[in-house]
Amino acid sequence: MFKKVLVANRGEIAVRIIRACRELGLETVAVFSEADRQALHVRLADEAYLLGPAPSRESYLRADKIFEIIKKSGADALHPGYGFLAEREDFAQACHDDGIAFIGPKPSSIAAMGDKMTARETVRKAGVPVVPGTEDVGNMTDDELLAIAPKIGFPLLVKATAGGGGKGMREVRSLEEMPELLKSARREAESAFGDGNVYLEKLVEGARHIEIQVLADMHGNVIHLGERDCSIQRRHQKLVEEAPSPFMDEELRQRMGEMAVKAAQSVDYVNAGTIECLVDKDRNFYFLEMNTRLQVEHPVTEMVTGVDIVKEQIRVARGRPLQYKQEDIHFNGAAIECRINAEDPYNGFMPSTGKITHSLLPTGPGIRVDTGVYPGFEITPFYDPMISKLIVWGETRAQAILRMRRALEEYRIVGVRTNIPFHQTLMDSHRFMGGQYDTRFVEERFAINDTNDPELAEIAAALATLSAHQQTQRAAQFVQRNERDTSNWKWVGRWERMHR
């Protein structure tokens, strides 16, 4: 039974894991890059060790350094979080070889699901439906892919076999544009995963992205915690997730739940994992991939089931049987998560960096904020732009949406631009409220709010004018004072005070 957990990650998920460990009485070891000395996970952990310079390849991806720190700190378990080393079979294997409990699945399960092509084949053999696409396993050249593409039919998706999080993914509408898109997909995949291999999959249009959370222990028990609807995406990046899916009914939930358990069993799965599916208008579902790790969006499931997924991961990794049987899992109310990214929704969602000078978190009943940042912290260009997750729970989906609206309206982050206005517009949109959306909704049928509410425009005009006036007045005062008193040091003193 391990006692000290190294958290091989950063940001909100490192904080989330440290909190779970602390609540279970386990010691925690944080690792950090030079850019993250003051990051929240470093501040909250019992121990903290420097990995290296800011870029991930020189810090959070340095497995060798992490093993050094494991030795130095005496950690006997490791939680990889998501991203970075979370889905590296060799890394998980190295943990096992060193007698370190890896809080995640077996290396063989990671391998089986990590290569997306192999995964498709494995679950297909277990009777799980998959999206039509390339069926051979192994690296394929551009020429091979270009030859197969017409057989699958357009539109299709180029996807990284080592993929995840939408990276290295491209939509292809015709054979002509395919060579260029293959190149950029491989480039992004290479940069994100160190593996430029890609495969093809039919693009299922009008589909929803629905995923099933599973939990499995070392004693053969596998349960599912229902679904999350993650169809609100932009450039294949999830932006909003909710549980339950407004599209779901009990019969489909049961069918998909059984499928997910079967898929997990097909790779002898242990710990928490997620089966991602596309669900078309006719409620046919297709396996997309399995994420063999904790997901960003796990809190929505926690809020409707009451299960603390991270604590359960840790218990399972300690060899304990699952605390719950399938029949213990009940769904209560509705939860929604908005990913708050440091990016400018009014400027093509361009990432925004800088120091957070001030923030005000929404709080109160039914609100949870998972964040790794705080006022004074600097958002650097080295990592993911997601700086926090705002999760709300309501007795009904309508109440959750209303609560999310008020929480978004309250949330202040000063110093970087955020996509909060995007979420506000989304929560106001009738299609979202009606649950009428698919994975193309944001890109094809949604625009950030720029309608001109005449009353608000007048207020905006007042705000701008008062600000401009204040600026003019200050400048005038400065000149006046300067005229009154020109002794050098007083002048400088005032100038300094004004520019603080």
Place this chain on the structure above:
Amino acid sequence: MFKKVLVANRGEIAVRIIRACRELGLETVAVFSEADRQALHVRLADEAYLLGPAPSRESYLRADKIFEIIKKSGADALHPGYGFLAEREDFAQACHDDGIAFIGPKPSSIAAMGDKMTARETVRKAGVPVVPGTEDVGNMTDDELLAIAPKIGFPLLVKATAGGGGKGMREVRSLEEMPELLKSARREAESAFGDGNVYLEKLVEGARHIEIQVLADMHGNVIHLGERDCSIQRRHQKLVEEAPSPFMDEELRQRMGEMAVKAAQSVDYVNAGTIECLVDKDRNFYFLEMNTRLQVEHPVTEMVTGVDIVKEQIRVARGRPLQYKQEDIHFNGAAIECRINAEDPYNGFMPSTGKITHSLLPTGPGIRVDTGVYPGFEITPFYDPMISKLIVWGETRAQAILRMRRALEEYRIVGVRTNIPFHQTLMDSHRFMGGQYDTRFVEERFAINDTNDPELAEIAAALATLSAHQQTQRAAQFVQRNERDTSNWKWVGRWERMHR
């Protein structure tokens, strides 16, 4: 059906109510004193109006001003929160007379329960057990009270008939000290409630303070939401509340629940209210008083029952029947609330004022923070020192305590002293963990942590030395630079920069 709610309060409770209104689609009107222009309730409300200068008597207690603002804003409902005008029969009546929905009980219920002596008599007649004490109703002189006291027996409590929140309450151990204590109790009661009248009650020793939350609608439905244990008090001020009580069993809960419903019915109660009781070692319970309003500690009940008490208050005030029947109320897990006060636990819990320069809220699963303050806000001496409430939920009481510990450890408030270290010591105490406490625990058997952990003392020494060293170095650098470059303006510029 009203549409615009004036919130006649400030601080965290005003924020709590504004949030509930917003989530129900109701407009909100805030009122504020000159000290509260930048308070969170003013920032979050749809409308905001100045009441007057900082002292409560010139602002939040000015019913006349509030009625002016009701007219000006067109508000058609009023939520009084707790304290201030919440339990003033005349104020509630004036609302009714003006056609304003008062979100609370009928004036007659407030009156019946507001005079604590009358309340005792009323519920006693309805068969509810009360603590032995003065039985006559009406103002009593010191001489009368001194004559009755020996018959009740010492120790006893002097209590304000218009009381609440421990104000105007004094413990009396002997007849000799009684005259002085009567004087100070009357003085405090006069200052807090504008009514110096007091009565006497036997002091039940070794008792727990357990209260039952009730909800009643206009259609004769009355239910209870179980108990809260509020025995952790200092100077009769609640500091920590939890639900369920570790002392409770199902049989006692049922008996007390029935009693609470009966007590509410005895005054024809509508809306949310709380029956406060003392429970002795032998599980005998005695009615203390009924609070005819929302309580500070309502969130712990919300977290274990899933009922949003404030929203339910509003629904009931709109004439709707209760959403829940008694059999719909289930208790899930355990919740604890710590009241975070701006006071110095290392200096006799002396109130602490000043500007909050920085804060970091604990967040993550199972945490709720209800607060009215934020970085940049000034804590003034005019109002209650409670600046926020930290509430946690856990699957079990043990998990809730562990979660509260990690949340308290994370919570940072810079600029004022807080009682967080008190709560940390409490959460570490074996007696609290074991549920072994009564209302005297904090004052008689508890000391703020000052044990000298040798490892931590060494760290403290390192921190102090490094801080002192840094200060010395800075001063030295300043002298050096000044020697190098003595031109006036640069000198001042540096000095200014250093003292920012």
Place this chain on the structure above:
Amino acid sequence: MRYVTKIDDQEFLVEILDEKHIRINDKILDVDFESVSGQPVYSLIIGGKSYEAYVSPDEDKWEILLRGRLYQAQVEDEREKRLRAAGSTGASESGEFHLRAPMPGLVVVIPVEEGQEVKKGQVLLILESMKMQNELKAPRDGVITRIKVRPGETVEQKQTLLSVG
């Protein structure tokens, strides 16, 4: 002090009467305008209504983020406006456009060449930052006059990358 403030195509005549009153077009309103915590977040109570917004200057405009909407306002005092109206008659705004890095990052690809004609919305450069490949696009039609960086180069925020004439 009288100002003319323009949002989209709408003009507001705003007069600052004193510290607590302004006139917008024909309405006189009570105002109470304060920065929150010394930040570019402002609380405005106007005619009893309470608003809070991010307000920041952006070159010659003010940006106001209010209730999830972004407004861009041009504020001129009346005198300035009269002067401008009397003087230059709507000078052409088709000068050279300089594409600057919106954040620090790594130049991945520059799919255009100097002298090449480009269309509005065409990708001019791909910049990697925060693990994302960000496409920087042409704000209008034009010709690439100058490219100042190369693929593989690390650039600072606001560094000029290329120019469109």
Place this chain on the structure above:
Amino acid sequence: MRYVTKIDDQEFLVEILDEKHIRINDKILDVDFESVSGQPVYSLIIGGKSYEAYVSPDEDKWEILLRGRLYQAQVEDEREKRLRAAGSTGASESGEFHLRAPMPGLVVVIPVEEGQEVKKGQVLLILESMKMQNELKAPRDGVITRIKVRPGETVEQKQTLLSVG
């Protein structure tokens, strides 16, 4: 630089070796010491362990609030300490004590008079603030030498209320 730091009755010999190393008594440790957000909150990573504490000067001491415990430390550099040891021999600390208002408030009652003897812990003054009546007590035995305020008077934070000789 060598310091002698005293907490309660325990002395620690702390030597600042360089920016990243200190010696405490006989142990040499890696340190990484930074203020968080420019606040009097410090993050200290020492020998791999991560701590965070509020650190603030309080007259001639340092107060450190660490993991829910308050430590008071006296830091002297070795030279100072030697000088002090050589010089004055533990001067009496029984000078006049000035009771100051710990916060702004209203003086309600002063149950003592000038010239009166008081015991440690005896109530000297009741100050109303934050709706509470706060009892200010004598920190030691003594005699009231001077009372500077009256009941009903509003006082500022740190204002001297009375003196005990």
